[in-house]
Amino acid sequence: MLFNSITFAIFFIVVFGLYWLLRQHYRKQNCLLLIASYIFYGWWDVRFLFLIVLATVVDYCSSITLDKGKLSLGQKFKGFSALLGSCLVFVTLDWNAVHFTIKGHLPSISINWQQLCEGSSFGWHIFGVAAAGIVAYNIVHVLTKRLRPEVFRKVHLFVSIILNLGILGFFKYFNFFAESFAEVYKALFHASPGDITLHIILPVGISFFTFQTMSHTIDVFRKKIPATESLLELAVYVSFFPQLVAGPIERGEHLLPQFQKPRTWHKDEWRHSVWLIFWGLFKKLVVADNLAVLVNSTFAPFDHLSGMVSVPDDGLRILIAIYAFSFQIYCDFSGYTDIARGVAKLLGFDIMLNFNLPYFATTPSDFWRRWHISLSSWLRDYLYIPLGGNRGKGWFTYRNLMITMVLGGLWHGAAWTFVLWGGFHGIILSIYRLLGVRSEKNSYSWWQSMLLGLIMFHLVCLGWLLFRAQNLATIQIFLQSIILHPYSSPAAMEALKTLLFYTWFLILFQIVQYKTGSLDPLARMHWFVRLNIWIFVIMSLMSLAARGGQEFIYFAF
Amino acid sequence: MRIVIKKVVRIIFIVGYVLVASEYFLRIFAPAAMVPRYVCETPYGIRGNMPKRSYWHTTPDVHINIRTNSKGIRADKEIPYQKAAGLKRIVILGDSYGMGYEVDLKDMFTTQMENELIKAGINCEVVNLSVSGHGNAEQLIYLQKEGLKYHPDLVLLAWHGSDLGDNVRSNLFKLENDNLIRANPTYLPGVHIREVLDRYAIYRWAAAHSHLYSFIREWSAGQIKSILFSIQSKAPQEKPSSSEEKEIPSKDNYPQKLCLALLQEINKECASAGAKFLVLDIPSWRSRTKFVSRFPSYESNTVQQFLVFSPIETFKEHSGELIYWEHSHFHFTPLGCRLVGEGLAKLILKHKLLGK
Numbered sequence: 001m002l003f004n005s006i007t008f009a010i011f012f013i014v015v016f017g018l019y020w021l022l023r024q025h026y027r028k029q030n031c032l033l034l035i036a037s038y039i040f041y042g043w044w045d046v047r048f049l050f051l052i053v054l055a056t057v058v059d060y061c062s063s064i065t066l067d068k069g070k071l072s073l074g075q076k077f078k079g080f081s082a083l084l085g086s087c088l089v090f091v092t093l094d095w096n097a098v099h100f101t102i103k104g105h106l107p108s109i110s111i112n113w114q115q116l117c118e119g120s121s122f123g124w125h126i127f128g129v130a131a132a133g134i135v136a137y138n139i140v141h142v143l144t145k146r147l148r149p150e151v152f153r154k155v156h157l158f159v160s161i162i163l164n165l166g167i168l169g170f171f172k173y174f175n176f177f178a179e180s181f182a183e184v185y186k187a188l189f190h191a192s193p194g195d196i197t198l199h200i201i202l203p204v205g206i207s208f209f210t211f212q213t214m215s216h217t218i219d220v221f222r223k224k225i226p227a228t229e230s231l232l233e234l235a236v237y238v239s240f241f242p243q244l245v246a247g248p249i250e251r252g253e254h255l256l257p258q259f260q261k262p263r264t265w266h267k268d269e270w271r272h273s274v275w276l277i278f279w280g281l282f283k284k285l286v287v288a289d290n291l292a293v294l295v296n297s298t299f300a301p302f303d304h305l306s307g308m309v310s311v312p313d314d315g316l317r318i319l320i321a322i323y324a325f326s327f328q329i330y331c332d333f334s335g336y337t338d339i340a341r342g343v344a345k346l347l348g349f350d351i352m353l354n355f356n357l358p359y360f361a362t363t364p365s366d367f368w369r370r371w372h373i374s375l376s377s378w379l380r381d382y383l384y385i386p387l388g389g390n391r392g393k394g395w396f397t398y399r400n401l402m403i404t405m406v407l408g409g410l411w412h413g414a415a416w417t418f419v420l421w422g423g424f425h426g427i428i429l430s431i432y433r434l435l436g437v438r439s440e441k442n443s444y445s446w447w448q449s450m451l452l453g454l455i456m457f458h459l460v461c462l463g464w465l466l467f468r469a470q471n472l473a474t475i476q477i478f479l480q481s482i483i484l485h486p487y488s489s490p491a492a493m494e495a496l497k498t499l500l501f502y503t504w505f506l507i508l509f510q511i512v513q514y515k516t517g518s519l520d521p522l523a524r525m526h527w528f529v530r531l532n533i534w535i536f537v538i539m540s541l542m543s544l545a546a547r548g549g550q551e552f553i554y555f556a557f
Numbered sequence: 558m559r560i561v562i563k564k565v566v567r568i569i570f571i572v573g574y575v576l577v578a579s580e581y582f583l584r585i586f587a588p589a590a591m592v593p594r595y596v597c598e599t600p601y602g603i604r605g606n607m608p609k610r611s612y613w614h615t616t617p618d619v620h621i622n623i624r625t626n627s628k629g630i631r632a633d634k635e636i637p638y639q640k641a642a643g644l645k646r647i648v649i650l651g652d653s654y655g656m657g658y659e660v661d662l663k664d665m666f667t668t669q670m671e672n673e674l675i676k677a678g679i680n681c682e683v684v685n686l687s688v689s690g691h692g693n694a695e696q697l698i699y700l701q702k703e704g705l706k707y708h709p710d711l712v713l714l715a716w717h718g719s720d721l722g723d724n725v726r727s728n729l730f731k732l733e734n735d736n737l738i739r740a741n742p743t744y745l746p747g748v749h750i751r752e753v754l755d756r757y758a759i760y761r762w763a764a765a766h767s768h769l770y771s772f773i774r775e776w777s778a779g780q781i782k783s784i785l786f787s788i789q790s791k792a793p794q795e796k797p798s799s800s801e802e803k804e805i806p807s808k809d810n811y812p813q814k815l816c817l818a819l820l821q822e823i824n825k826e827c828a829s830a831g832a833k834f835l836v837l838d839i840p841s842w843r844s845r846t847k848f849v850s851r852f853p854s855y856e857s858n859t860v861q862q863f864l865v866f867s868p869i870e871t872f873k874e875h876s877g878e879l880i881y882w883e884h885s886h887f888h889f890t891p892l893g894c895r896l897v898g899e900g901l902a903k904l905i906l907k908h909k910l911l912g913k
Binding site: 531542 | 571574575578579582583586587589772776
């Protein structure tokens with residue numbers, strides 16, 4: 001269910017209406033949010049709801065064990081029955097037996113009960129594995145009961161992290177490593193190891209909710225927050241639909257307490273929420289989706305290279321396409337986040353900021369404090385700092401930076417271009433650190449800051465080339481074209497016109513945000529100026545939104 | 558009281574300002590195609606072009622004058638029903654493509670085809686009965702009631718993918734047990750409303766000059782069409798009254814089946830009148846290098862009984878050139894019209910569709 005779809009609009013209107021009818025009972029609101037979130041996620045594939053429940057139950061059991069030392073009988077019963085029940089309902093039952101269609105304008109559901117109840121043998125295998133997992137957990141708990149408390153806690157934390165990373169690794173990286181292994185095997189032994197890949201469907205948003213549950217468990221281990229004993233609260237924290245499939249990756253200490261108390265709703269919050277939703281839709285549908293056409297038409301001939309291709313002799317067109325991609329990915333991702341924040345705000349929740357004018361950054365560290373803030377702060381707090389951060393000698397810090405950024409790149413996808421992209425950012429972080437370039441305000445004069453900003457933007461664009469290219473050859477060809485053939489062409493001029501046409505308002509608005517130091521400059525503007533901005537945004541959505549539409553880029557992660 | 562008046566004035570100002578600002582937004586950033594459609598009710602229960610009208614179509618690409626004669630035909634001359642001895646007549650049935658939207662009269666594919674045939678020595682004349690918005694159902698009725706009066710030697714139907722939906726939406730005909738039956742006597746969507754509104758100068762001005770009006774009209778027409786299609790496409794799901802088991806036409810291919818049935822009926826009418834029947838399959842634009850045909854295919858146990866001309870191969874030879882106007886409704890450019898007109902003329906000559 002995409003945010004920019006009629007289905008989501010109807011879904012949210014229903015949820016919103018019911019939600020505020022229950023405003024006197026926040027626990028009932030939590031129930032409603034959980035059901036709505038499961039419907040939202042299950043819309044893609046019902047089977048993957050089991051993964052959400054699995055991640056929730058693993059986090060529930062491990063966080064309580066880390067905090068209290070053990071699970072009570074009631075807590076065990078809740079957790080294990082949720083796990084087995086969800087496995088039975090979401091995986092074992094054959095949901096292909098259920099058909100949902102629209103006849104005329106009326107919804108219609110047809111169910112083949114026999115097929116539904118027979119289930120799939122694969123589903124029963126998973127049920128067996130889940131049951132075995134419960135037994136294994138209890139065995140581990142018994143075996144580790146006598147260990148010293150700090151060792152006991154570390155073992156349980158380790159088991160929790162291994163389980164979460166195991167789920168993520170299997171669904172996202174199994175085929176990547178299998179194919180890479182096959183390439184190395186072929187190179188070394190001049191023989192094929194056979195077909196060792198599996199047909200695995202990547203669950204939407206798995207990277208996001210896995211990291212979110214891990215951060216909660218780690219924070220409980222570090223005693224930053226207490227474990228929540230309410231499975232319902234934890235479940236809705238893990239599956240909260242506005243941020244479930246494309247972030248931000250929330251923290252337990254920020255989001256969980258909001259489920260533990262009544263929500264309130266202010267008129268100013270309503271205005272800001274609606275603005276965030278429309279601004280997010282503008283960035284996604286008007287800017288990102290229209291630029292996607294330009295970007296795809298430039299990259300497409302090189303996406304599946306087989307044989308010799310000529311280097312384009314109009315390097316300017318390639319450069320403009322890369323600029324266009326930098327705006328496309330920013331607007332696509334930040335647009336989604338804005339809609340998520342706006343939707344969450346309408347429900348009385350505050351979700352963390354994920355983007356803070358990243359293209360105004362002057363250094364790589366500044367960039368990563370502004371881009372995908374939830375991921376970069378996650379990597380900083382749970383990977384970089386535990387590795388030692390910048391506490392050791394120079395090379396030690398650079399090693400930690402490289403490991404963090406390479407794994408950050410790998411998080412985005414199972415491809416060597418993502419690893420290259422992450423490595424590239426690690427290198428420029430290290431170089432800037434070595435050169436002593438600072439990102440604090442007032443470190444440089446205004447023209448020096450502008451120059452640094454321009455250089456940083458181009459370094460980021462170079463990174464985006466690595467990110468977007470489907471293969472290494474494309475990177476080489478594009479760089480050759482830009483450096484050796486920096487010429488214009490009619491197509492380049494058309495591309496430039498398209499880029500400027502769709503981005504001028506965004507750039508102007510972001511300059512206003514930067515100058516005023518506020519991401520919501522509308523709040524302080526005269527009502528007449530606000531009216532004109534609203535007219536522009538709404539008319540753009542109605543008349544300039546790309547036909548057809550594109551899926552959100554970060555859904556693939 | 559003063560506060561209430563102030564509030565009301567403020568609201569009126571805001572509403573007016575929003576309308577003006579939206580109008581200027583569209584003019585600057587997303588000019589709408591202003592292609593007003595001047596249609597009226599005919600005695601046959603369907604739409605026809607308003608007679609003796611002259612109006613302009615303005616899009617980001619063109620500024621074209623459309624003129625109709627006393628019978629609502631887009632032509633600068635009157636065409637009598639009786640044809641002169643030795644004259645071959647081609648009656649055109651179609652929608653906005655057939656009517657030559659976004660091109661001048663001289664550039665229309667029908668004009669190009671006529672000129673090519675005359676150059677080849679055939680004394681012929683085109684009678685263009687195309688009406689914007691017509692589907693095959695309306696074209697059948699128009700042929701029966703009006704077209705055959707012109708004693709055509711050849712009937713050329715300009716078919717477009719939108720006909721599939723238009724036929725279902727109009728609900729003039731439907732299929733029952735694979736038989737084509739007349740379902741409703743009239744289909745006049747918005748005609749009466751437009752006739753009332755047309756009395757007011759502000760409406761006439763908005764239809765001809767306002768980008769905002771054109772944009773809203775196009776958007777709402779699209780939504781209404783979609784809703785009507787959804788509702789009407791439910792219709793042919795009734796089980797047959799016979800106790801024998803019969804295949805119920807699935808919702809998915811009903812539009813295609815209805816379309817083919819209508820074309821068969823038009824073919825029969827032509828045959829009865831001694832005229833040949835030719836269909837021009839207008840490809841749908843996907844890009845300057847990709848064109849697709851949405852013409853329904855026949856089931857394996859039936860035979861297509863009329864010629865269908867598709868210009869896709871000719872378009873591919875001109876891949877990358879501007880064959881369709883891309884900033885409005887994707888009608889043919891003069892180049893597109895020339896390619897189609899020449900292709901049609903070649904086919905007509907090759908198959909001797911106008912006799913020896």
